[in-house]
Amino acid sequence: MIEEKKEISNLSNNNSNEIEDNSKASNTNSLSLKNSTNNEPIIQVKNLTVQYDDRVIIDNISFDIMRGEIFMIVGGSGCGKSTVLRQIIGLEIPIEGEILINGEDICKATGKDKVHILNKFGVLFQSSGLFASMTLAENIALKLETSTNLTNSQILELINIKLTSVGLAGYESFLPSEISGGMKKRAALARAMALDPPILCFDEPSSGLDPVTAATMDELIKELNSALGTTMVVVSHDLDGVINTAQRVIMLDKDAKGIIAEGAPKELKEMKENKKVYDFFNRIPTSI
Amino acid sequence: MKDTNNIEPFEIIKKDNELTLKPLIPINVYYGDYYFEDIEKLDFENYSNIIVDLADVTEFDSFLIVFYNKLNKTAEGKNVKINYINASEEQNNLVNVLSKEQKEEKPNKQKKPFFYNYLENIGLKVKTMFSDMYVFIEFTGNLMIALFKFPFKIKELRIKDFAYYFNNAGVNAVPIVILIVFLLGLITGYQGALLLKQFGADRFIADLVGIVIARELGPLMTAILVAGRSGSAYAAEIGTMKVSEEIDALKTMGMDLYQFLIIPRVLAVTIAIPFITILADFAGIVGGLVAAMTALDMTFTGYSNELNRALNYSHLFSGLFKSIIFGFLVSSVGCFRGLQASGGAESVGRFTTAAVVTGVLLIILSDAVFTFLFQVLGI
Numbered sequence A: 001m002i003e004e005k006k007e008i009s010n011l012s013n014n015n016s017n018e019i020e021d022n023s024k025a026s027n028t029n030s031l032s033l034k035n036s037t038n039n040e041p042i043i044q045v046k047n048l049t050v051q052y053d054d055r056v057i058i059d060n061i062s063f064d065i066m067r068g069e070i071f072m073i074v075g076g077s078g079c080g081k082s083t084v085l086r087q088i089i090g091l092e093i094p095i096e097g098e099i100l101i102n103g104e105d106i107c108k109a110t111g112k113d114k115v116h117i118l119n120k121f122g123v124l125f126q127s128s129g130l131f132a133s134m135t136l137a138e139n140i141a142l143k144l145e146t147s148t149n150l151t152n153s154q155i156l157e158l159i160n161i162k163l164t165s166v167g168l169a170g171y172e173s174f175l176p177s178e179i180s181g182g183m184k185k186r187a188a189l190a191r192a193m194a195l196d197p198p199i200l201c202f203d204e205p206s207s208g209l210d211p212v213t214a215a216t217m218d219e220l221i222k223e224l225n226s227a228l229g230t231t232m233v234v235v236s237h238d239l240d241g242v243i244n245t246a247q248r249v250i251m252l253d254k255d256a257k258g259i260i261a262e263g264a265p266k267e268l269k270e271m272k273e274n275k276k277v278y279d280f281f282n283r284i285p286t287s288i
Numbered sequence B: 001m002k003d004t005n006n007i008e009p010f011e012i013i014k015k016d017n018e019l020t021l022k023p024l025i026p027i028n029v030y031y032g033d034y035y036f037e038d039i040e041k042l043d044f045e046n047y048s049n050i051i052v053d054l055a056d057v058t059e060f061d062s063f064l065i066v067f068y069n070k071l072n073k074t075a076e077g078k079n080v081k082i083n084y085i086n087a088s089e090e091q092n093n094l095v096n097v098l099s100k101e102q103k104e105e106k107p108n109k110q111k112k113p114f115f116y117n118y119l120e121n122i123g124l125k126v127k128t129m130f131s132d133m134y135v136f137i138e139f140t141g142n143l144m145i146a147l148f149k150f151p152f153k154i155k156e157l158r159i160k161d162f163a164y165y166f167n168n169a170g171v172n173a174v175p176i177v178i179l180i181v182f183l184l185g186l187i188t189g190y191q192g193a194l195l196l197k198q199f200g201a202d203r204f205i206a207d208l209v210g211i212v213i214a215r216e217l218g219p220l221m222t223a224i225l226v227a228g229r230s231g232s233a234y235a236a237e238i239g240t241m242k243v244s245e246e247i248d249a250l251k252t253m254g255m256d257l258y259q260f261l262i263i264p265r266v267l268a269v270t271i272a273i274p275f276i277t278i279l280a281d282f283a284g285i286v287g288g289l290v291a292a293m294t295a296l297d298m299t300f301t302g303y304s305n306e307l308n309r310a311l312n313y314s315h316l317f318s319g320l321f322k323s324i325i326f327g328f329l330v331s332s333v334g335c336f337r338g339l340q341a342s343g344g345a346e347s348v349g350r351f352t353t354a355a356v357v358t359g360v361l362l363i364i365l366s367d368a369v370f371t372f373l374f375q376v377l378g379i
Ligand SMILES: Nc1ncnc2c1ncn2[C@@H]1O[C@H](COP(=O)(O)OP(=O)(O)O)[C@@H](O)[C@H]1O
Pocket: A052, A057, A075, A076, A077, A078, A079, A080, A081, A082, A083, A084
C-alpha cells in the first residue's frame, strides 16, 4: 500500500527518489531510543590529520563519540575545535584519516550516500547561519519540504512543535533580523532539529550570549539530550557550560596539535599533573 | 521495515463500542502521513471508547505529536474517549519535552487582511520615497560641505584609494563604453541614413550623428554604464561595511565618513567621467562614419568636413558638463544607498539594486532639466 502511494507521489514529485531513499534510511535516522546505550560509538574519528596549506592544525587524532552522550570539544582559541567539527560534519575533507558515522565513512561518501549521512546531523553554527531572507518558519520548513512527503499543514504543525520546544512559539513569521542573538541560536537549534536527527552538533552555542541566556542554552541541550536521547557534540570554550553540561570532554591544544586530555570535566579540573589542562579548567591565566 | 507493501498502517480491532488501533509502521516524518488518510476514514462516531495501543511503535520522532493531535482533533465533538496505552517512557518523554508550555510571552505579530497589507504597502512606499528624498538632500548637503572643506584637507585624501577608484571606475570602464557608444553611433548612422537618403540630404548624416552623440548619447550612455559598474559597486561595498559594523567602527574612531569613504569615490568618478565621455564621443562619431561610408558611400573627407562645420564647442562642452553632473549623481547615489543598508546581506542586495535604479532615474531627470535649460539659454 505504501509502495502504491509512493508511485503516485513519484509522478508529482521530482525529489521523490531522494525521499524514498530517506524513508528506507529512516531506520537509522529517526530516534531509535531503545538503542540509546552509552557504550556504542556513533561517531568514530580515526587518525585524523588536518592542514591548511603547509600548516598542520590537527595532527593524527583519534576519538570516539558514544551514542546518546553529551560530548564536548574544548580548548583555547584557534586550537582547531571548529576545524575538527567541520571535518565531522563533512564540510571539509581531511588530509588523512577517516570519520565514521554509524560505521559509514563521511569523508568518502558522495552524492546520495553523503546526503543520507548528513541527514543524521543537525548543526548549529557559531553565527547561527539562519537564512536572513526567510522567516523562522521557512527556515525550519526547508528541510521538511525537501526530504519528506508531508502536507503543508503537517509541516506547519511540526514547525510549531519545534519552535515551542525552544521557547519561540509565536515567532513563526519573524525574520532572523527581528530577533535577538539568543533567540537566533534557539531558532537555529529548532531548524537543526527539523528532522529529529540522532546527532546535534554545536559550534560555540553560548558565544555572544549573556551568562543567563548561555546557561539556558546549556539547559536546553541537556534537556533535549535526556528526553530525546540525541547525541550532542558541542564545541565550546565556555567553562561553566562545559562543567555543567558535558558528560565527556576532549581538550585540544595548539602546540600539541592534538588531544592533551580526555575524560569527565570534573576529572580534568583536578588534573594537576597536566598544567595546561589544569590552568584551563581552573581559569588560571597563562603569561604571554 | 522492508516489506511495507500491503501493510495497513493500523491494525484495527472492532469490538462492540470499543475500537482498538494498533499503529504498525513508524510514526515519523517519513511514514507518518500514511496514517492520516486512514484516520480520516475511521468512523469514530460509532464508538464510545477508542484505544490506541502504542506497544509496537519502536520508531518515532516529533511527528508523534502531530499524530496525537490528529487523532484528538478527529475525535472532537464525537462523544468518544481516546486512551493511549502502552506508550513507552521514551515516547512520553518526547511528548512532554516538545509540548511543554512556553514560559516567555508570545509576541503579537498579527496577520492583517490582504487588502489592508496592500494599502499599507502603498502608503509605506510613498512614505519611503519622501523620506529617501529628504535624507538624500541631507546627504548631498553634507557631501557639499565636505567637498568645500576638501581643499583645506587635501592632505588627508587617501591618494591610494583615489587612484584605485579612478582606475576602477574610469580606466577599466573605457573598453565597454567605447564598444557600446561606437555601436550606438553606427546604429544612429544607419537609421539616419535611411531617412536622409529620401531627401537627398546625405551629407547631414555627420550633423545628425555628431550632435546626437556629443550632446546626448555619449554622456548618457557613459553615465548609465558607470551607474551599472561603479554606482552598484559602491553601494555594495559601503552596504557590506555598514552591516558588518565597519561604518560604526569608523564613526567611533572619530573618522569623517565623507572624507574617508565618500569623497575619494565621488571625486574619482566625477573627474574620470568627462574623459571617458570624450573617448565615447569619439567612438560614436567613428561609428557614424562607418555607417556613412557603407550606407551612403560618403568619403572620410566629406564626413569630416561636414562634421567640422556642424559640430561646435558648445555641443561638446554641454555634453561634457552634463557628464560631470551625471558622474557626481551616480557615484553619490551609490554611496548614499550603501549607507542606507542595514540588517544583513539581503538588505545590501536590495540597496545595490536601488543604487542603479535611482542613479539611472536621476541621470534621465537631470538630462531633461538640462535639455530645457540649454534650450532657454540657447546653448
Ligand atoms: N580555511 C582556513 N584556511 C587557513 N587556515 C585556517 C582556516 N580555517 C581555520 N584556519 C586556522 O586553523 C586554526 C584553527 O581554527 P579554528 O578551528 O577555527 O579554531 P577554534 O578552536 O578557535 O575554533 C586557526 O589557527 C586558523 O587560523
